[in-house]
Amino acid sequence: MYTSEVYFNRIEATAKMLGVTGSVEKRNKLASHLNKKFYLLTRDVFDKRVKTSLEPYITPQEIENRLTRLADGVLVDVSKNTSKGVNGSIYVNMNDFGTYRAWGYDIKLPLERFEVQKCFGLKKESIETLCHETRHLFDFVTQPKRISSMHKFEVLEGRLSHWKVYKKNLYGETPADSTKEKIALTLRDTLNNHFDKMKTPLSERITILQEFRYSLQSESNAKKDGLFYLLKPRFEAAKNKIKKGEEVEIHPGSLDLSYKSANYGTKTQKMKALNKCEKITYDYNIKNIHDEIFFFGAKIKILEEMIYENIVKVRAELKASAELKLT
Numbered sequence: 125m126y127t128s129e130v131y132f133n134r135i136e137a138t139a140k141m142l143g144v145t146g147s148v149e150k151r152n153k154l155a156s157h158l159n160k161k162f163y164l165l166t167r168d169v170f171d172k173r174v175k176t177s178l179e180p181y182i183t184p185q186e187i188e189n190r191l192t193r194l195a196d197g198v199l200v201d202v203s204k205n206t207s208k209g210v211n212g213s214i215y216v217n218m219n220d221f222g223t224y225r226a227w228g229y230d231i232k233l234p235l236e237r238f239e240v241q242k243c244f245g246l247k248k249e250s251i252e253t254l255c256h257e258t259r260h261l262f263d264f265v266t267q268p269k270r271i272s273s274m275h276k277f278e279v280l281e282g283r284l285s286h287w288k289v290y291k292k293n294l295y296g297e298t299p300a301d302s303t304k305e306k307i308a309l310t311l312r313d314t315l316n317n318h319f320d321k322m323k324t325p326l327s328e329r330i331t332i333l334q335e336f337r338y339s340l341q342s343e344s345n346a347k348k349d350g351l352f353y354l355l356k357p358r359f360e361a362a363k364n365k366i367k368k369g370e371e372v373e374i375h376p377g378s379l380d381l382s383y384k385s386a387n388y389g390t391k392t393q394k395m396k397a398l399n400k401c402e403k404i405t406y407d408y409n410i411k412n413i414h415d416e417i418f419f420f421g422a423k424i425k426i427l428e429e430m431i432y433e434n435i436v437k438v439r440a441e442l443k444a445s446a447e448l449k450l451t
């Protein structure tokens with residue numbers, strides 16, 4: 125007889141990239157590299173449309189084809205996002221509840237109707253959302269462990285309430301006066317209080333914290349990539365000036381369209397973050413912007429410490445019960 129544990133790790137070949145091995149860091153680099161390739165392919169589509177005097181857009185079919193080509197044989201379905209308050213999203217497709225075999229992905233995007241061409245497509249201005257969601261996809265397909273972690277979490281009874289805590293304390297932006305030190309002081313207590321209140325057993329705490337860590341890491345990756353590729357052409361256009369050390373204005377105002385969503389918080393925070401990447405090297409600063417708004421790095425560090433602490437506690441409990449049996 126199969127137990128649910130057996131099914132937890134069933135990730136079909138159509139939901140992962142075969143032959144990917146190595147450390148988390150190596151897999152992370154591969155995901156980043158694949159998203160870069162995807163961006164370049166997408167830019168080609170936009171450029172071609174502009175050359176034929178069409179508005180730059182890419183169709184869902186064109187997105188799917190490019191993703192399937194890059195992540196060999198992975199099944200992806202791209203469709204219009206209809207939920208309010210979010211720009212885009214990605215879901216792992218699984219078969220019936222209880223058996224949990226992951227077999228593909230659904231990506232929802234802000235597609236628009238192009239009347240003349242009689243088709244739906246994603247406008248060039250939405251590149252940030254596109255590259256955000258595709259980075260999540262590449263994180264999933266290069267790290268099947270991440271899906272297993274999600275499965276384990278999804279069968280927990282208290283998952284909805286754990287998820288609320290994640291959204292409130294980890295996923296979202298932090299108050300304007302946040303510092304790494306303040307987060308280190310409060311986050312651990314907030315999470316531990318929540319677990320105590322829910323009477324969450326130690327082993328479940330590890331599952332939850334691991335899922336939080338994976339999700340937050342991917343969110344950090346996706347936000348970086350989204351902004352990176354949104355701003356890339358602007359920084360490329362100003363490359364020579366930057367090289368000469370001249371001041372370059374990548375005007376935050378012009379970004380407002382893409383920043384209307386709650387993603388980047390208040391305008392002041394946006395200005396603060398974007399001002400920092402105006403003149404200096406583009407890559408370096410993009411990587412740091414989000415750490416100043418969301419403090420992903422500091423939060424992940426606390427989660428890792430907590431996972432370790434809980435593993436130590438579980439081991440101690442196991443040892444104590446083994447000793448009890450011996451006496």
Ligand SMILES: [Zn+2]
Binds near residue numbers: 256260342343346
């Ligand atoms: Zn995301």
